[in-house]
Amino acid sequence: MKSGFFKSEVKEFPEPSIRRLPIYRHYLKQVKKQGTEFTSATQIAHNLDLLPVQVRKDLKITGIEGKPKIGYEVSPLLLAIEKFLGWNEMSQAVLAGVGHLGSAILGYHGFKEYGLNISAAFDNDFSKIGKLIRATPVFSTDSLEKYIREHKIEIGIVTVPAQSAQNIADIMVDAGIKAVWNFAPEKITSSNENVIIQHENLASSFAALSKKINENKKDKA
Amino acid sequence: MKSGFFKSEVKEFPEPSIRRLPIYRHYLKQVKKQGTEFTSATQIAHNLDLLPVQVRKDLKITGIEGKPKIGYEVSPLLLAIEKFLGWNEMSQAVLAGVGHLGSAILGYHGFKEYGLNISAAFDNDFSKIGKLIRATPVFSTDSLEKYIREHKIEIGIVTVPAQSAQNIADIMVDAGIKAVWNFAPEKITSSNENVIIQHENLASSFAALSKKINENKKDKA
Numbered sequence: 001m002k003s004g005f006f007k008s009e010v011k012e013f014p015e016p017s018i019r020r021l022p023i024y025r026h027y028l029k030q031v032k033k034q035g036t037e038f039t040s041a042t043q044i045a046h047n048l049d050l051l052p053v054q055v056r057k058d059l060k061i062t063g064i065e066g067k068p069k070i071g072y073e074v075s076p077l078l079l080a081i082e083k084f085l086g087w088n089e090m091s092q093a094v095l096a097g098v099g100h101l102g103s104a105i106l107g108y109h110g111f112k113e114y115g116l117n118i119s120a121a122f123d124n125d126f127s128k129i130g131k132l133i134r135a136t137p138v139f140s141t142d143s144l145e146k147y148i149r150e151h152k153i154e155i156g157i158v159t160v161p162a163q164s165a166q167n168i169a170d171i172m173v174d175a176g177i178k179a180v181w182n183f184a185p186e187k188i189t190s191s192n193e194n195v196i197i198q199h200e201n202l203a204s205s206f207a208a209l210s211k212k213i214n215e216n217k218k219d220k221a
Numbered sequence: 222m223k224s225g226f227f228k229s230e231v232k233e234f235p236e237p238s239i240r241r242l243p244i245y246r247h248y249l250k251q252v253k254k255q256g257t258e259f260t261s262a263t264q265i266a267h268n269l270d271l272l273p274v275q276v277r278k279d280l281k282i283t284g285i286e287g288k289p290k291i292g293y294e295v296s297p298l299l300l301a302i303e304k305f306l307g308w309n310e311m312s313q314a315v316l317a318g319v320g321h322l323g324s325a326i327l328g329y330h331g332f333k334e335y336g337l338n339i340s341a342a343f344d345n346d347f348s349k350i351g352k353l354i355r356a357t358p359v360f361s362t363d364s365l366e367k368y369i370r371e372h373k374i375e376i377g378i379v380t381v382p383a384q385s386a387q388n389i390a391d392i393m394v395d396a397g398i399k400a401v402w403n404f405a406p407e408k409i410t411s412s413n414e415n416v417i418i419q420h421e422n423l424a425s426s427f428a429a430l431s432k433k434i435n436e437n438k439k440d441k442a
Binding site: 012013015018019020021022023026048049084085086087091099100101103104105107108109110111114115116154155162178179181185187189194196198200201202203204205206207208209210211212213214215216 | 306336424
């Protein structure tokens with residue numbers, strides 16, 4: 001099993017740096033649109049509320065370094081970030097569980113821009129099967145395994161209730177999926193070592209936020 | 222402005238360790254339910270797919286260390302985690318934007334268990350105002366500022382569309398909120414240095430996942 005939190009995470013590059021790359025990309029796309037050809041670590045840092053030394057370190061993982069007095073050339077840096085993340089090629093995904101969270105993810109603008117194409121969604125609810133939700137066709141969960149095999153789907157997004165998450169993940173893994181992106185509030189595991197499991201955990205995010213609020217209170221006490 | 226990604230994050234404790242605490246807590250609550258009084262870093266590590274050295278380091282931030290041959294006493298460790306995160310006291314929150322994502326968050330079981338009480342939700346949609354959605358009353362966004370002031374709300378959860386996010390955050394900050402938890406796909410800033418801004422960024426999570434998939438492909442190439 002692989003996951004951002006656990007043993008076998010990508011060791012070569014620091015995950016916080018990887019997680020910041022989309023933020024740099026978003027910023028660089030904005031300045032490119034304004035016709036800017038060059039930018040500096042200091043400018044980027046100022047705009048994104050980071051330290052310049054952090055910006056240089058983060059961007060270096062893509063293989064690009066700024067040049068003294070010139071800084072970064074915007075377009076090649078953008079390409080390097082996208083290539084590093086694999087966002088220059090489209091990843092095919094499916095989503096299981098078209099409740100509120102599933103619908104929110106299907107409607108999330110920008111996934112296509114990141115190279116993620118959610119081609120189909122799956123649910124057990126007959127009132128949803130056969131319909132388009134957020135422009136994505138919804139099929140019966142019974143056909144999930146077959147669809148993954150036939151369409152060589154790489155990523156399975158799990159937005160079913162906690163008690164069904166492991167079962168849906170097992171179906172995805174058996175069908176040959178490469179990665180499971182789990183939004184259900186339950187840890188899931190994979191019988192196949194090569195399958196990546198990534199958990200989105202609201203409790204973890206809230207822990208980070210709670211701690212900051214607590215520290216702020218202490219500062220003022 | 223404060224945020225997990227940026228300059229002024231909590232320096233005293235590593236954020237990855239903080240983010241793992243809810244996972245330890247979840248596990249410890251399970252073993253406690255089974256009547257277990259003591260556990261070890263090795264057992265915890267085995268069950269959560271972590272290294273024992275990492276478990277010891279993470280738990281140490283709460284002030285608790287395991288004893289040789291005995292390990293950790295489950296109940297005091299649970300209490301220490303909750304106290305460290307401030308989850309032993311209830312935080313009052315409101316949510317703005319009752320679309321799919323907002324509804325999913327209102328329906329997320331477990332927030333109360335983490336000490337987060339979302340007492341009201343706000344929206345501009347007349348078909349939602351005055352109703353209960355996921356057992357939470359929905360009011361007009363016009364009354365957001367007054368509600369925050371009168372109920373001394375600490376946390377504002379932003380699930381409005383990207384183009385409205387900054388405006389809603391400004392209202393919350395003006396009303397005296399302590400932290401903004403932003404789920405909108407747009408960076409927001411605060412004019413008040415003491416307000417914590419935490420972004421939930423699906424693009425960042427997808428970047429981490431994409432990179433792992435890319436690495437896996439390379440390993441097999």
